[in-house]
Amino acid sequence: MNELLTAVFSGLGQGSIYTLLALGFVIIYKSMGVISFAQPAFMMSGAILVSYLSPRLGFWVAVVLGGLVVAAVALVVERLAIRPMVGKAVFVIAIITIGVDIIVRVVAGAFVGADPRLVGDPWGLDTWSLGGVQVQQRHVAAFVAAAVIVALLAAFFRSTPIGLAMRAAALDQEAAMAQGVNVGTVFATSWAMAGFLAAIAGVFAAAGNPLDQNLWIVGLAALPVIILGGLDSLLGAVVGGLVIGVVEALVRNYHSDVFPDLATNTGSLAPYVVMLLVLLVRPYGLFGTKEVERV
Amino acid sequence: MTAAPVLQVQDVTLAFGQVTAINGISFDVRPDELFAVIGPNGAGKTSIFNVISGVYRPQQGAVTLHGESLLGRSPADIAHRGVARTFQNIELFSNLTVIDNLMLGRHQHVGYGTLAALAWIGRARSEELRHRRAVEEIIDFLELAAWRAYPVGMLPYGVQKRVELGRALAMDPKLLLLDEPVAGMNLEETEDMARFILDVREDLHVPMIMVEHDMGLVMDLADRVMVVDFGTPITTGTPAEVQRDPRVVAAYLGGDMQHEEALS
Ligand SMILES: Nc1ncnc2c1ncn2[C@@H]1O[C@H](COP(=O)(O)OP(=O)(O)OP(=O)(O)O)[C@@H](O)[C@H]1O
Ligand SMILES: [Mg+2]
Numbered sequence: 050m051n052e053l054l055t056a057v058f059s060g061l062g063q064g065s066i067y068t069l070l071a072l073g074f075v076i077i078y079k080s081m082g083v084i085s086f087a088q089p090a091f092m093m094s095g096a097i098l099v100s101y102l103s104p105r106l107g108f109w110v111a112v113v114l115g116g117l118v119v120a121a122v123a124l125v126v127e128r129l130a131i132r133p134m135v136g137k138a139v140f141v142i143a144i145i146t147i148g149v150d151i152i153v154r155v156v157a158g159a160f161v162g163a164d165p166r167l168v169g170d171p172w173g174l175d176t177w178s179l180g181g182v183q184v185q186q187r188h189v190a191a192f193v194a195a196a197v198i199v200a201l202l203a204a205f206f207r208s209t210p211i212g213l214a215m216r217a218a219a220l221d222q223e224a225a226m227a228q229g230v231n232v233g234t235v236f237a238t239s240w241a242m243a244g245f246l247a248a249i250a251g252v253f254a255a256a257g258n259p260l261d262q263n264l265w266i267v268g269l270a271a272l273p274v275i276i277l278g279g280l281d282s283l284l285g286a287v288v289g290g291l292v293i294g295v296v297e298a299l300v301r302n303y304h305s306d307v308f309p310d311l312a313t314n315t316g317s318l319a320p321y322v323v324m325l326l327v328l329l330v331r332p333y334g335l336f337g338t339k340e341v342e343r344v
Numbered sequence: 345m346t347a348a349p350v351l352q353v354q355d356v357t358l359a360f361g362q363v364t365a366i367n368g369i370s371f372d373v374r375p376d377e378l379f380a381v382i383g384p385n386g387a388g389k390t391s392i393f394n395v396i397s398g399v400y401r402p403q404q405g406a407v408t409l410h411g412e413s414l415l416g417r418s419p420a421d422i423a424h425r426g427v428a429r430t431f432q433n434i435e436l437f438s439n440l441t442v443i444d445n446l447m448l449g450r451h452q453h454v455g456y457g458t459l460a461a462l463a464w465i466g467r468a469r470s471e472e473l474r475h476r477r478a479v480e481e482i483i484d485f486l487e488l489a490a491w492r493a494y495p496v497g498m499l500p501y502g503v504q505k506r507v508e509l510g511r512a513l514a515m516d517p518k519l520l521l522l523d524e525p526v527a528g529m530n531l532e533e534t535e536d537m538a539r540f541i542l543d544v545r546e547d548l549h550v551p552m553i554m555v556e557h558d559m560g561l562v563m564d565l566a567d568r569v570m571v572v573d574f575g576t577p578i579t580t581g582t583p584a585e586v587q588r589d590p591r592v593v594a595a596y597l598g599g600d601m602q603h604e605e606a607l608s
Pocket of ligand 1: 360363364365383384385386387388389390391392432
């Protein structure tokens with residue numbers, strides 16, 4: 050029982066990271082109808098940047114500043130590489146985002162260096178014991194951070210002028226423009242937000258361990274999340290992120306009971322198995338709109 | 345009668361590749377005027393609206409609102425300058441409520457920023473209350489009170505058309521473009537809409553351009569009518585003048601004959 054709960058908590062922590070990443074994908078998808086494959090690079094850039102900033106500024110200031118800098122980078126990428134392509138085939142823009150991802154990742158990766166780098170988080174691999182259940186502090190922190198960010202996003206989309214404009218543009222771009230909504234501002238804001246979210250996710254993904262060049266692979270798990278939750282659903286990103294996180298942790302935990310002879314842990318595969326099942330059974334995801342089935 | 349026109353469209357031509365959607369059209373709309381545009385399917389009526397609101401950029405011609413050129417401006421900019429429209433196929437934000445759709449019509453009048461809105465402080469608060477009052481007035485004006493809290497996608501077709509008019513009015517427009525406001529409506533809904541359009545002119549003094557296939561409605565409501573066919577202007581005049589014009593009869597008869605040929 051305790052073992053099960055331990056796995057669930059660690060899954061919720063990891064799932065919170067997926068949620069933050071997936072929210073960025075969904076925000077961009079809703080504003081432009083494009084999946085941005087640049088999110089893993091922004092995530093990695095965020096973690097690397099914070100590893101440089103936090104010894105000087107302290108962890109929390111470094112996280113906020115790092116998030117803002119990555120948001121600014123995403124803004125520039127959108128303006129230079131994506132905006133000129135608006136109106137072209139969605140497929141073409143998606144390919145461009147892959148190019149952006151590789152470039153940003155290689156540039157950022159050059160700063161990882163040979164010495165182990167840490168994001169400077171206060172948790173490391175420390176745990177709390179809740180009635181015998183071991184909970185990693187970094188997982189609790191990721192969960193709390195995701196909860197705060199989701200609440201802020203909800204308020205943003207509900208009550209700010211730009212948030213409402215973004216919802217309008219997502220529902221009907223032509224009508225939104227006729228109400229005076231500037232779609233350029235909507236695109237730019239969505240990229241900046243996605244960049245910020247990815248950077249924060251990157252910090253939590255890196256917490257507790259030295260940075261490595263493969264950190265961006267965590268970002269790929271956002272794809273099963275958005276397929277499960279629905280490409281165009283913010284709620285789907287939240288629920289999907291947590292579900293995928295927990296499923297992955299459970300499979301990882303019970304792997305050796307089920308497949309004692311298999312050396313590779315099937316936990317890392319679990320999100321993608323879920324993704325394939327969802328694509329077969331309910332291609333628009335749990336909360337997605339029915340028409341939104343494929344990229 | 346010499347008041348400066350609100351909108352002037354001069355010699356506008358718009359082509360999509362081989363298709364000339366608008367071919368040298370000129371007209372103006374005067375203060376308080378209800379100007380109708382009629383013509384067979386594919387005549388270029390919606391394209392005229394798309395040129396005025398900045399969705400399409402014509403190859404030739406000029407469009408000015410109160411003397412200022414609209415060409416080359418973005419749809420958002422033109423909306424900010426006071427051009428509001430309804431769409432031929434309803435383009436409402438269908439998951440949002442009537443109130444929220446109308447609040448979006450106020451978008452361009454919103455002067456407070458993101459942080460002020462999140463903190464719900466000072467200016468954001470008083471301004472939002474002001475916008476809500478403006479929206480409530482329109483809801484009363486268009487008799488939408490019963491539907492105000494429903495997502496518009498759930499409402500009857502005729503009511504959705506009215507909500508779209510309401511959203512356009514929420515912009516405090518200087519010019520209103522109505523693309524087939526009664527298309528697909530039953531007799532009762534059509535009569536309601538006609539009454540609201542008249543109220544808009546009489547009470548709010550908003551000049552309007554109306555595209556409509558319902559001849560009875562056009563002849564009853566419009567001050568002047570422009571007839572277009574294949575993107576080309578046939579004639580412009582009062583409803584009575586236009587009805588007598590042999591070229592109009594020919595254009596419509598021609599349209600009917602094509603229609604019959606297509607059927608046979
Ligand atoms: N975006 C576009 N691309 C290519 N052709 C277009 C485009 N928009 C309009 N057209 C063409 O321009 C012509 C005029 O179309 P428009 O929609 O303005 O007609 P309309 O008078 O509004 O017709 P209806 O009464 O059916 O609404 C048509 O031949 C149409 O196919
Ligand atoms: Mg039309």
